[in-house]
Amino acid sequence: MNKGMTGINKAKIEDVARNAGVSVATVSRVMNGLPNVREATKKKVLEAMKELSYAPNASARSLRTQESRAVLVTIPDFTNPFYSHILAGIGDCARELDYSALIVPVESETRIDKLIKEFLDSKKADGAILLGSKVNDDWIKKYEEKYCIVQCPEFSDGTKNIPHISIDNYKAMYEMTKYIQSIGHKRIALVINDNQFVSTNMRYKGFTDAVNEAGYIYDVEKYIYRGTDYSFETGIVAARQLLSMKERPTAILCISDIMALGVMRGADEMGLKIPKDLSVTGFDDIDFIGMFHPSLTTVKQPCYEFGWESMKLFYSCLYDEKHETEACLPYKIKIRESTGKID
Numbered sequence: 273m274n275k276g277m278t279g280i281n282k283a284k285i286e287d288v289a290r291n292a293g294v295s296v297a298t299v300s301r302v303m304n305g306l307p308n309v310r311e312a313t314k315k316k317v318l319e320a321m322k323e324l325s326y327a328p329n330a331s332a333r334s335l336r337t338q339e340s341r342a343v344l345v346t347i348p349d350f351t352n353p354f355y356s357h358i359l360a361g362i363g364d365c366a367r368e369l370d371y372s373a374l375i376v377p378v379e380s381e382t383r384i385d386k387l388i389k390e391f392l393d394s395k396k397a398d399g400a401i402l403l404g405s406k407v408n409d410d411w412i413k414k415y416e417e418k419y420c421i422v423q424c425p426e427f428s429d430g431t432k433n434i435p436h437i438s439i440d441n442y443k444a445m446y447e448m449t450k451y452i453q454s455i456g457h458k459r460i461a462l463v464i465n466d467n468q469f470v471s472t473n474m475r476y477k478g479f480t481d482a483v484n485e486a487g488y489i490y491d492v493e494k495y496i497y498r499g500t501d502y503s504f505e506t507g508i509v510a511a512r513q514l515l516s517m518k519e520r521p522t523a524i525l526c527i528s529d530i531m532a533l534g535v536m537r538g539a540d541e542m543g544l545k546i547p548k549d550l551s552v553t554g555f556d557d558i559d560f561i562g563m564f565h566p567s568l569t570t571v572k573q574p575c576y577e578f579g580w581e582s583m584k585l586f587y588s589c590l591y592d593e594k595h596e597t598e599a600c601l602p603y604k605i606k607i608r609e610s611t612g613k614i615d
Contacts, residue, residue, distance in 0.1 A: 278564050283324035283325065283326040284326075284587075284588065285299055285300070285326070285587075285588065285591050287324055287326070287367050288317065288320045288321055288324055288326050289320075291323065291324060292313075292316040292317045292319070292320035293316065294313060294316065295368065296315060296368075296369065296587070297368050297369045298313060298317065298369055298586075299317055299321075299570045300369060300370065300587075301589070302314050302317040302318065302372070303591070307468060309383045310477065312322040313547040316590035317502065318344065318350050327381070329505075333516050334603060336571075339395075339398050340395055340396055340397055340443065341370060341371050341372060341398070342369055342371060342373070342397045342398065342560070343362075343372070343373055343374065343376050343397055343398060343399055343400065343401060343586055344374050344376065344387060344391045344392065344400040344405065344443065345359070345362055345373050345374065345376070345400070345401045345402070345581070346373045346376055346377075346378045346384050346387060346398075346400065346401075346402050346403060346404070347359070347376070347377055347378070347404065348377075348378060348379070348403065348404035348475070349377075349404075350377050352391075352530075353530075353556055353558045353559065353560065354401060354528070354556050354573075354575065355476035355575075356559075356575075357559075357575035357576040357578075357579065358403060358424070358425070358575050358576070358578045358579040358582075359373075359375060359498070359579060360533070360576055360579060361575070361576040361577060361578060361580035361581075361582070361583070362401060362579035362580070362581020362582060362583045363579070364579075364580065365573070365579065365580045365581075365583035365584055368516060368584050369583065369587050371583070373398055373401075373583075374391065374396070377603070378404075378452075381406070381409060381411060381555075381574075382426070384402065386413060387400075388400060388415060388421075392418075392419050392469075394413075398420065398441075398590060399417065399419050399421055399422075399586055399589065399590065400420075400421050400422075401422045401424060401582050401583065401586055402421060402423045402424070402425075403424060403426070404423070404426050404469075405426045405427050405431075405436075406428065406467075406468040406469060406470075407428060407429050407430050407469065407470050407473065408428065408429075408430070408468055409431070409469045410428055410430035410431065412428055412431050412434060413430060413431055413434070414486050416433055416434055418431060419587075420589035420590050421434055422434075422435045422436065422437065422582050422585050422586045422589065422598055423435070423436035423437075423461035424436060424437040424495065424576050424578050424579075424581075424582040425437060425438040425439065425471065425573070426438070426469045426470055426471060427470060427512075429470065429471075430477065432597070432598075434597070435565055435585050435586075435589055435596065435598070435599075436503075436597070436598060436599075437578055437581050437585060437598075437599040437600075437601065438470075438471070438599075438601070439573060439574070439580075439601055439602070439603045440474075440574055440598060440600055440603070441470070441471045441475050441478065441598060442474040442475070442478040442570045443478065443556075444475070444477040444478065444605075445474070445475040445476075445478030445479050445482075445527075446477075446479070446481060446482045446523070447605055448478075448479035448525060448555075448605060449478065449479050449482035449483060449525065449573060450482050451605060451607070451611075452523045452525065452551060452553065452611065453482070453483075453486055455551075455611065455612065455613045455614065456614040457486045457487070457488075457522045457523040457551060457614050458521045458526060459490055459495070459519060459521050459522055459523075460479075460483060460488075460495065460521055460522070460524075461495040461496065461497065461498045461514045461521035461523070461524045461525070462476070462495065462497070462524070462525050462527075463478050463496075463497045463499065463506075463507060463514075463524060463525070463526040463531050463532075463535060464476055464496060464497070464498055464499070465498065465499055465500065465501065465502065465509040465528050466498040466499070466500060467529065471509065471527070472534075475527050475550070475555070476496075476525075477594075479525060485518075487593055490519070490591060492607045493568055494517075495514065495517075495521055497509075497513055497514055498509040498524055499531070500521050502527075502528040502530055502531055502532070503530060504530050504531070504534040504537070505532055505534060506531055506534060507526065507530065507532060507533060507534015507535040507536075507537070507538065508534040508535070508537055508538040508541075509534075509538070510524070510526075510531070510534070510535055510538070511524070511534065511535040511536075511537070511538025511539050511541075511542070512538050512542070514543075515538070515539060515542055515544065515550070521550075521551065523551040523552070523611070523614075524550065524551075524552050524553075525552075525553045526546075526552070526553065526554050526555065527555050528554060528555055528556055528572055529554035529555065529556045529558045529568060530554075530558070532552050532554030532568055532610075533554070533561065533564060533568070534552060534568070535552050536552050536564070536566075536568075536610065537548045538580065539552070546566055546609050546610055546611070547609065547610055547612030548615075551567045551610065551611040552568070552569070552610045552611070553568070553570060553571075553610065553611060553612075554568050554570035554571070555570055555571045555573075556570065556571070556572075556573050557570045557571065557572035557573065557604075557606055559608055564611030565608065566608070566610045567608035567609045568609075568610045568611045569605075569607050569608045569609075569611040570606050570608070571603055571604070571605060571606070572603060572604040572605075572606050573603055574601045574603065576584070577601055578601065579582055581601065585599065592599070
């Protein structure tokens with residue numbers, strides 16, 4: 273994790289909570305003069321603040337006189353199960369911090385921009401958590417000094433000083449590709465999206481770097497299928513195209529679990545058995561993939577933790593001069609039945 277913005281405070285609100293033996297929410301209640309805090313607890317918090325020389329930043333002091341105790345959360349696609357646990361994490365952490373999460377679906381940059389002005393300028397929300405920022409969403413920079421904004425798990429390359437949370441997408445796909453190579457596969461395909469998410473770019477690069485390093489003699493680009501969404505149908509179409517090639521791939525890696533399930537269905541329709549004839553991998557480890565057989569090898573993303581840590585980071589942005597601007601959470605490669613050694 274990288275260090276964030278610096279300021280006069282060496283201590284953070286989490287340090288005060290730890291020193292006083294209370295939750296961050298309790299420290300917040302004391303700072304905001306809210307009721308339902310016992311005098312003994314209040315005294316411990318104030319003593320911890322004094323001991324650590326902690327004081328909330330100037331913007332936070334101003335905010336407390338007009339705060340809404342709400343955070344705007346924008347989500348690009350309610351139908352994508354990937355976001356469900358992220359939203360759960362945001363909601364649970366928000367309740368812990370005495371906040372409300374206002375979740376709004378968006379379909380464009382213009383819509384997000386409008387929502388920020390509508391909710392934040394009018395003080396309906398104290399800031400925003402943006403789910404699904406695109407690589408070129410540099411327009412967010414104009415809000416950098418004005419509001420507390422967190423991006424998760426996608427972020428714009430041009431907003432390095434605006435906090436964001438993600439995983440190392442490059443490393444995750446690189447490791448998955450290396451695993452597939454280690455079990456004997458040399459002609460490997462990738463199902464990807466033609467979109468502007470940083471995760472897509474990084475997973476593509478992780479895959480191509482791993483393949484090129486191995487020195488396999490085949491035209492990698494011909495084995496990359498670019499869809500327009502993350503749907504099951506896209507996976508089916510990708511399988512039909514890739515598995516109809518004269519020299520078909522022996523493994524297909526996908527940048528989402530739903531697409532991978534589509535690939536498995538497409539392969540089945542063509543009479544191929546998984547993993548005997550074809551190995552398939554996904555990305556995300558969404559809940560319902562456990563309902564399918566064979567079970568899917570995939571990259572498990574910490575979705576609930578994405579949400580929880582995003583809300584924590586948002587809160588730190590409000591109340592601490594010194595906070596992180598980048599958090600890279602751990603992922604796991606989950607090896608299951610959909611991948612196997614090539615004969």
